[in-house]
Amino acid sequence: MDNKTNDDLRVRRTHKLLYSALLDLMEKQPFENITVKQICDLAMVHRTTFYTHFNDKFDLLSRALRQIADDELNFVDTFISPSEAIKEVFSVATKHKKLFSQLLSEERDSLRNLLRREMGVGIHKHLVKNTSLEENSIDIQIAIEAHIGAVLGVLNWWIENNMPIDKEDIYRKLDILTKLNSRDH
Template sequence: MESKPKEDLRVRRTHKHLYNALLELMETQPFENITVKQICDLAMVHRTTFYTHFNDKYDLLSNTLRQIAEEELDFSTTLHSPAESLKEIFSAASKNKNVFTQLLSEDRDSLRNLLRREMGAGIYKHLTEDLLNENLLTEEKSTDIQIIVEAYTGAMIGVLSWWIENNMPIDQEDIYKRLFELDIFPEWNFMKTSTQ
């Protein structure tokens, strides 16, 4: 019975070494290029030990991300505050910049990226047209508008993905109507008026 806590501590220490080794390697190279041997060498953990705890590097990555979430994204305490949750996400991304960059990057030619880019360009043009005509588009205002554009396109594509992945549980007209009835963002009204 007394050996179990010591063993648990040893397991946790091994996991921590492997997590840290993976994150350190991801600072300098793409995840796809990283090998289990590199991870084990850096963590000073035997390959046999690695495979005792993880199936492969993808399993390790999944557990590493879970660890980051548990340590830095404690949503249980911010469940009723989306603002606090958002703050924690940006804080975690700032601390783990290269990891987030790799995991959030999209293939330039993917449909998701194409939709986001084209939709975003259209919304940005719509929101800045009057400001451009009156020479009122400052760099700060342009940045604010770009943040709004990214929020819109992210939300739209997220809903589209959910709808498709769940076998389109509601009619396309219904989801379209419900989406635009939500006041998720401060300037959501521009979408309602411009699409009616």
């Protein structure tokens, strides 16, 4: 392997260790109480190395969320329908329940904005393909925002209430709303 490949592998390994440490700490305590020192100690990475890669813990959180989205939320590349997007969001939320719970309950905009952006692109593609809504119209923007707002609102409720119903039931209930948005206008 050449030096560039070795460096790239080391960077990816360092990022993975730091992401993992942050997410592990967030399972145990609120984000605002977590320090860079705690993250570095758990990841076994020197603070200097941390600051070589990230500005602060907020930058690390933002990039960790982006990594989760890239790894687990495939709306843009593999988007089939809004109901498939709902399944992905709820599956990831189930897998990372404490993270989602903390971020949604603390009203952190980073997760909401990340989900909005990812979902919005896929929903837009679906609506353009399956409705008479014009690509850049106000109507399509309203439909997208209504759909995203409903999904994130229900997701927040579901997590805050300790997932009181099965995620399959949630899919079915939200699918009704999705189909209302997808009907030809």
